Ligand SMILES: Nc1ncnc2c1ncn2[C@@H]1O[C@H](COP(=O)(O)OP(=O)(O)OP(=O)(O)O)[C@@H](O)[C@H]1O
Ligand SMILES: O=c1ccn([C@@H]2O[C@H](COP(=O)(O)O)[C@@H](O)[C@H]2O)c(=O)[nH]1
């Protein structure tokens with residue numbers, strides 16, 4: 654039954670000009686939690702340069718900090734042809750490109766907090782709209798209920814599925830500390846903060862989608878290939894679906 658629901662994903666607020674103008678009249682400002690930075694009102698008209706596409710997308714959220722989800726996303730891309738969008742990578746790209754939010758993003762990541770939704774959603778939306786691919790892995794987002802609501806409001810759709818990589822804290826810490834990619838947040842102090850933020854803000858997002866039957870929980874302990882063998886059937890289930898092929 655949920656297969657039918659998955660193909661209804663559309664960017665209706667962007668597609669339907671009358672509904673888009675009504676939702677976009679006011680800046681969206683729903684950001685108040687203490688873990689997030691200072692709210693920055695989001696003016697959706699900033700998206701004007703991005704042409705809407707009148708087509709359905711298949712959206713997968715991929716969650717679980719330091720669990721190896723980026724590694725698994727690479728395998729999903731290779732096997733199932735998705736476009737991989739890591740929210741963390743998009744934010745880090747803003748830092749190095751010296752964007753107006755660069756220093757705020759750097760500080761936020763260093764402290765393991767969450768960048769305001771309007772910044773992250775805008776970056777993700779830009780990537781989605783400019784991609785020819787229609788199947789997306791959105792990795793590391795939404796990090797909070799605010800993120801989730803902002804995404805759903807602006808995109809006008811829920812994700813089709815959510816992959817949650819469930820990794821014990823000890824294993825996550827071990828993996829992140831040996832990652833050696835020079836990330837500013839790969840240190841024990843920031844990792845502890847990220848874990849706290851995960852439990853306080855990200856866990857409710859997983860719970861929300863679990864009540865909707867959208868969450869596929871993956872045991873993130875094991876080799877990369879062993880873990881992928883749990884992931885494969887989640888997507889393989891769609892391969893015989895004509896609508897999935899059309900996406
Ligand atoms: N199954 C695994 N076993 C051991 N190490 C792994 C496994 N999968 C990934 N790793 C390693 O763990 C580290 C973290 O993996 P990765 O960057 O994919 O995680 P992530 O979930 O994207 O992390 P973050 O949320 O911090 O971006 C990397 O060094 C990666 O090579
Ligand atoms: O939606 C997001 C995604 C990430 N962040 C910030 O970036 C770091 C690193 O994210 P990774 O997914 O581990 O690459 C995260 O701890 C947050 O500080 C964010 O704010 N919002």
Ligand SMILES: [Mg+2]
Pocket residue numbers: 722723739741793
């Ligand atoms: Mg990652």
